Amino acid sequence: MRRLRRRCIKTETGEALPSAPLTPEERRHRTFQRAIKLLAAKSRSVAELRELLLQTRGATVKVVDEVLARLRKYGYLDxxxxxxxxxxxxxxxxxxxxxxxxxxxxxxxxxxxxxxxxxxxxxxxVSEEEQIDRAIEKRTRVRGRPKNRAQAKSLFDHLMRQGFPFELIAEKVRAASKTDLDDDI
Missing domain, CATH: 1.10.10 (Arc Repressor Mutant, subunit A)
Structure with a gap:
């Protein structure tokens, strides 16, 4: 982790004194630069960026709100x-x-x-049905088609964790299991 350099003013004897507090304009500029840097790394939601900017030293709620309004005006934040x-x-x-x-x-x-x-x-x-077909294909490529009830339940649970609707999962898992049983007959 890199250290923040503090601006110091040196006296005639060479002693370093801490710098004066930041002016509101400097705070706005620093906060804006930090926001640009954070958005350049990856896109973020408004609330996510607000939270990160408020953690910055010297940033106040008022300054952060001004910076966010400016970013919205420029089209950087939506x-x-x-x-x-x-x-x-x-x-x-x-x-x-x-x-x-x-x-x-x-x-x-x-x-x-x-x-x-x-x-x-x-x-x-892209339909959700296409997505679930891709998910089942990917899972069966690795583990094979479900051969028993436990494997079908495992596939069902996996698809539930991936956020697919219950009815669609039940239909697709039943079809995948039925195909395997038909092949055995």
Missing amino acids: DGRFAFGYASLKLRQRPLGRQRLKRDLAMKKVDKTVIDEALDLVFAE
Whole structure:
């Protein structure tokens, strides 16, 4: 972890005195620079960024709110765009259900209405049924098709943790198990 350098003023004898407190303009500038740095590393929700900025030394609630308003004005901060991008990326990386994405975005402190709008847009492009088929295919590639009730339950539980709806899981697991039983006959 790197150390923060403190600005020091040296006296005639060479002793270092701590610098004067930051002016409001310096606080705003430092907080803005920190916000830009945090957003450059990865996109964040408004609440997530607010929380991180308030942990910064010298940042006050008023300064952070001004910085967030400025970032919104420039188009750098938008919860709707963040939620859509986050959900799209997660679905490209691995198959997930609507409930899992909703829970993940809620943990990122995105508003529920914004989450619902973003997920509606994402699942308009890719259906949840396609996602569950991908998840089952991926799981069966590694572990094989469920051969007994315990393996079917394991697959069912896995899909529940991934956030898929109960009815869809039951239908797909039943179909996957039935296919295997039909092959044995």
